[in-house]
Amino acid sequence: MSTTSEQTTDRRPLHERVAADLRHEILSGVVLPGTVLSAAELRRRYTTSSETLDQALELLREERLVTRQAEAPDSVILKHRQRTMRPSKSVAPSDPGQPYRWIVEASKTGARVNITLLEVKVLPTAPAHVARALRLTSGSPVLLRSQLLTFDDEPAELANAYLPLEIVRGTAMMEHRKIRGGISTLMAKLGYPPRRCVDSVSARIPTQEQHALLRLPGNMPVLHTLRVVYSDHDRPVEAYDTVEAGHLNEVQYEVSQAL
Numbered sequence: 001m002s003t004t005s006e007q008t009t010d011r012r013p014l015h016e017r018v019a020a021d022l023r024h025e026i027l028s029g030v031v032l033p034g035t036v037l038s039a040a041e042l043r044r045r046y047t048t049s050s051e052t053l054d055q056a057l058e059l060l061r062e063e064r065l066v067t068r069q070a071e072a073p074d075s076v077i078l079k080h081r082q083r084t085m086r087p088s089k090s091v092a093p094s095d096p097g098q099p100y101r102w103i104v105e106a107s108k109t110g111a112r113v114n115i116t117l118l119e120v121k122v123l124p125t126a127p128a129h130v131a132r133a134l135r136l137t138s139g140s141p142v143l144l145r146s147q148l149l150t151f152d153d154e155p156a157e158l159a160n161a162y163l164p165l166e167i168v169r170g171t172a173m174m175e176h177r178k179i180r181g182g183i184s185t186l187m188a189k190l191g192y193p194p195r196r197c198v199d200s201v202s203a204r205i206p207t208q209e210q211h212a213l214l215r216l217p218g219n220m221p222v223l224h225t226l227r228v229v230y231s232d233h234d235r236p237v238e239a240y241d242t243v244e245a246g247h248l249n250e251v252q253y254e255v256s257q258a259l
Contacts, residue, residue: 015055
């Protein structure tokens, strides 16, 4: 379905609206990989000029969703680039000798995955949202471990893990090195196994730092998740603040109910 400027209250420029419709069709699978988009057909569909259409397609090229044909002024759908991640699969500690569960699950997509540790430092005062999540008193310190996760060398997720300093002080968590099996594995060894977690998910406009680290195109929103991990006696022991490119990632949760 096409929408003209007379039919909508959407105040975005027309080329952004056209790109939004086509992006939705690509990512939802309405338009299949390899489909040729005829420029003439798209101009008729949206009752727009060649210049406006070129601007719309250029946005999608920046996102690597379409590419221009060398022999024709059309564009071809590259592929369905949206990744489905299942956060619940990464909660449990890793099996002995195995890498972090996120790497195991992400590798099942066939991509080359990697984690780069960006920063490890003590924050004298926990950010307000972290203090609330971890039920810390005002002015309590936390340890921050920041890392960048990539798929095929493309940034996929920026993750900040916050941990109560009273729990991790003097452990390997304080060192600037990766933790074999991930944070949950070491926390379990310290006597704080994960029992449940609560995820709060929202769409946001990225900060300058997030935009740069994730190499985002244009004004693409990000998917923000705050995960709080609870251990025995329902004590919150970990808070994960993660950001992912909104046009490349979807999050899937599975809920089972005993009958």
